[in-house]
Amino acid sequence: MLSKRVVACLDVKNGELSKGVQFVATEMLGDPVAKAKAYYEDGLDELVFYDITASSDQRNIMLDVVQNVAQEIFIPFSVGGGIRTREDAAGLLMAGAEKISLNSAAVLRPELIKECAQAIGTQNTVLSMDVRAVVPNTACPSGYEVVINGGRKAMGVDAIAWARRGCELGAGEVVVNSIDADGMKQGYEIKLTRLVAEAIPVPVVASGGAGTPAHLHQVLTEGKADAALVASMVHYGDYRVLDIKQYLNRQGVKVRMNY
Amino acid sequence: MRPSVIIVDYEAGNLRSVQRACETVGLSAEISADPEVVRHADRLIFPGVGTAETAMGTLARLGLDEALVSFFQSGRPLLGICLGLQVLLDYTEEGGRDCLGIIPGQCKRFQFVESDYKVPQIGWNEVSKASEHPLMAGVPEGAEFYFVHAYYAIPDQRSHVLAETTFGDKTFASVIGRDNVFATQFHLEKSGRFGLELLAAFGKWDGAVC
Secondary structure (H helix, E strand, O other), rough: OOEEEEEEEEEEEEEEEEEOOOOOOEEEEEOOHHHHHHHHHOOOOOOEEOOEEEEEEEEHHHHHHHHHHHHHHHEEEEEEEEOOOOOHHHHHHHHHHHHHHEEEHHHOHHHHHHHHHHHOOOEEEEEEEEEEEOOOOOOOOOEOOOOOOOOOOOEEEEEEHHHHHHHHOOOEEEEEEEEOOOOOOOOOOOHHHHHHHHHHOOOOEEEOOEEEEHHHHHHHHOOOEEEEOOOHHHHHOOOOHHHHHHHHHHHHHHHHHOO | OOOOOOEEOOOOHHHHHHHHHHHHEEEEEEEEEEEHHHHHHOOOOEEOOOHHHHHHHHHHHHHHHHHHHHHHHHHHOOEOOOHHHHOOOEEOOOOOEEOOOOOOOEEEEEEOOOOOOOOOOOEEOOOOEEEOHHHHHHOOOOOEEEEEEOEEEEEEEEEEEEEEEEOOOOEEEEEEOOOOOOEHHHHHHOHHHHHHHHHHHHHHHHOOOO
16 A cells, blocks of 8 residues: 655755745755755655755756765655756756656746656656635635745635646646645645645645644645655654654554665 | 676666666666667666656667667566566557567556546555565565556566555556566665665676576
């Protein structure tokens, strides 16, 4: 039986680890490669790196990080942030990433999903979407709206419709990130996650709001997510990856325990 | 120095990951798209992601299809990974394509009535041994490996099924093999410690089944 995945997300700025609260980078946490390795050894199932470097001339730093990570860890990892062309995507894959994650650039130009899926394969093309709750309206009947640029710009696009469209264009997996819940440690946006999971034929990764192992349990069962993303709850040492997986295992969620 | 492993390059994805994993377990590995290099390798890894259709087209264009069959006939060890497993069979439903025919059988797409099982299968799943094989000796029962695939192999002969995995209500062949060929549907280069151990065992294997 397929296991549910615990995924750790590392925000990387200028080659260093950073953890934002509601999308504003606040603290720097050190070397992403060392952190990635520690999680790998602790039984983490997958990693996501988001490059939040602002200026494009610093992009090569991220390729170095990816290459260094790929030499140290042997579980899948994806990279997001700043991917605007199929060449960007292919370059990250060549550097050692398993998948690439498209966000704002795909909202602005949806064809990018198709181009990447054709160039590197559907299974390696992830659509990551930042979503906020709104009063249901004509443009966003689900009550969830897609936002871009790290949550600063609302797009008037319905989150559920966008997830469906992304899959049609070739996304092989969808990350649903609630910007309302992000960094708050009060739990995932269960309703949003479940709506997306029920609407699309590919796996869903829940993101934003994890504070305790019980939050992961809830989103992996009630929220119907295939994987749950964690950040601050492991970065600051509140929980170890191992603690989270043991908890899920005790609750009857199938996770990889032998590693 | 002559590399211990040649990794077949047919423009099908992330070969560097496989190369790094080889280096980590002490195997020198070179990536090559040259049919002559492939034909005369001591040991061959045939990885791959993407579609079988594109893969078969590229293999034919580069002359690697014949090189792979000829390598198989040499009796030297061959490791197929993911798409590299699927195209070893006779035929795949994906694009309705004839494949290399090294292992008799075909590939089919996962079909589920129950919508809770999402295709492709992405993630870690258990691998249970179906028959004895020297490379599987060190793999503990129920060890999990990392899968990303929408198609699965159905070998004609039961003896070619080395291990099985259950996805949804489907139990499929996740490791297949015949003589000097050993192939995994999962990505052993992304499967943590157990994946690296399997790769290390391949590096020592002489291609004999018993």
